[in-house]
Ligand code: NAD
Ligand code: IPM
């Protein structure tokens with residue numbers, strides 16, 4: 001029985017809808033296991049820009065700093081190009097709190113193999129995790145405009161506009177994410193695939209050099225390099241051949257949207273973003289489903305809350321050290337899928353389609369039953 005502080009940042013679009021269900025499930029866990037969760041709610045994204053003028057305020061950042069873990073929904077609106085972007089909230093949290101390792105597990109559930117657009121025979125046995133570098137690369141030029149040699153801007157020239165982004169990685173940044181990948185592999189099936197574009201990019205040539213050096217420290221782990229374009233193809237051709245995939249920020253972003261379809265939908269994939277700071281119970285972390293604010297279905301009780309609920313399970317495991325509780329949530333999700341419950345994104349012949357709230361409720365009921373049967 002413990003007391004924990006969780007910062008809750010629901011955000012925009014479907015963010016608040018799915019986070020409400022994740023918090024509902026966490027409340028069931030608290031009750032069943034006798035824990036106390038103090039939820040500190042804060043605004044992020046468009047909601048924060050409208051109310052506070054910034055995608056995330058200093059007060060909200062301070063609340064996050066003081067918490068044991070941060071549960072984040074999604075940010076973003078349908079319009080792009082606004083002066084203050086809702087997505088800035090993510091960058092402030094990720095970079096500001098040094099969450100450089102983004103873990104994105106992909107494990108299609110057996111009962112749902114037919115929900116994917118990939119054939120069940122190809123999917124069977126797939127259980128991989130993408131370790132995405134999260135605080136470097138192309139994403140960060142615009143946040144550090146004064147760093148020499150690291151521009152990111154649109155500028156006017158005599159020939160019209162031109163735009164520049166810089167992909168910069170230091171040796172230290174590359175080495176620490178590779179070590180996370182190898183350490184993760186040691187807890188799993190002991191295989192690391194490092195994904196780069198070393199046939200073209202200097203940053204990838206350095207990445208590969210360091211990957212090969214780090215691999216020597218892990219002789220018990222099978223290691224391979226793969227070019228990112230080939231990886232995109234192999235993910236569909238033989239997904240079960242992967243264990244740990246480690247890659248830079250943008251490649252990891254794109255490959256995990258692709259990989260989400262192995263699990264049936266974007267609405268199924270959770271993530272944890274970790275650094276090196278420890279809490280009393282584990283690693284301090286930022287937890288978010290990989291999907292966005294889905295403006296096309298927002299406010300209609302249609303969003304799949306499973307990614308957010310599995311994200312809450314990752315939070316319990318990595319930041320609060322509550323492994324049994326995390327496993328109970330994962331088992332409850334699996335039971336609901338086995339029972340034939342689906343949200344609209346997982347439409348399958350003969351299955352019962354539930355709304356966001358109803359799916360959250362069924363999962364919460366099963367968590368309560370599993371915890372009661374301990
Ligand atoms: P998206 O992930 O919001 O949606 C892509 C598609 O997947 C849509 O058709 C959507 O309906 C569907 N989808 C996503 N999550 C779902 C769920 N839980 N259940 C059912 N269907 C789901 O991506 P997008 O449309 O390209 O981006 C919308 C906005 O979200 C953009 O502003 C983008 O920047 C932002 N975004 C934010 C995050 C985040 O906050 N972590 C992540 C990705 C995108
Ligand atoms: C994600 C999202 C974000 C990213 C966007 C919203 C900035 O796509 O978390 O996958 O690209 O990191």
Ligand code: MN
Pocket residue numbers: 253254257290
């Ligand atoms: Mn993404």
